Amino acid sequence: MSHSPATRDRPLSPHMTVYRWPVTMTMSILHRVTGGALYFGTLLVAWWLTAAAGPQSYFDFVNGVFGSWFGRLVLFGYTWALMHHMLGGLRHFVWDTGTALEKHTASKIAWATLVGSVILTILIWVVGYMVRGG
Known part of the structure; x- marks a missing residue:
């Protein structure tokens, strides 16, 4: 059976799963995701x-929610989103000056954004734990 030119099988454009995601693209996506998460936070x-401005009983309830394991997990995630978004913003600020745009340098800075956000988040929580008296 012959195909007419209109119905002939044509190659499909490569799907995004074919490509290896560069770290700069991943961090750019995470920057947008963390920006959205900050609205919720x-x-x-x-x-x-x-x-805090309301009755003591309501404040105790809200503190209980935030003090639960789930509340602390959400707050930990909020802290990470804040740190990641901040460092990502600094990364973009550096790029806006026209520096560090070379592929190798941009990738290093992207990894530094991820590692730095994790380290800062853990540091904030450890210091907070120590200040509260353990």
């Missing part, structure tokens, strides 16, 4: 501040 901060 800011609602939590506003909830806590509103509770």
Whole structure:
């Protein structure tokens, strides 16, 4: 059976899973994701501040939510999102000056953004734990 030119099988464009994602692309996507997560986290901060201005019983309830294992997990994630987004913003600021745009340098800075955000998050939580008296 012959195919007409209109129905002939044509090669498909390569799917995104064919390519290896560069670290700079991954960090760019994470920068956007963490920016969105910060909107949610800011609602939590506003909830806590509103509770602090309200009755003691409501403040105790909100503190109980944030003090639960799940609440602490969410707050830990919020801290990481904040640190990652901040470092990603600094990375973009450096790029806006026209420096560090070479592929090798940009990849190193992208990895530094990821590693730095994890280290800063852990450091913030360890210091916070020590200040509270362990």
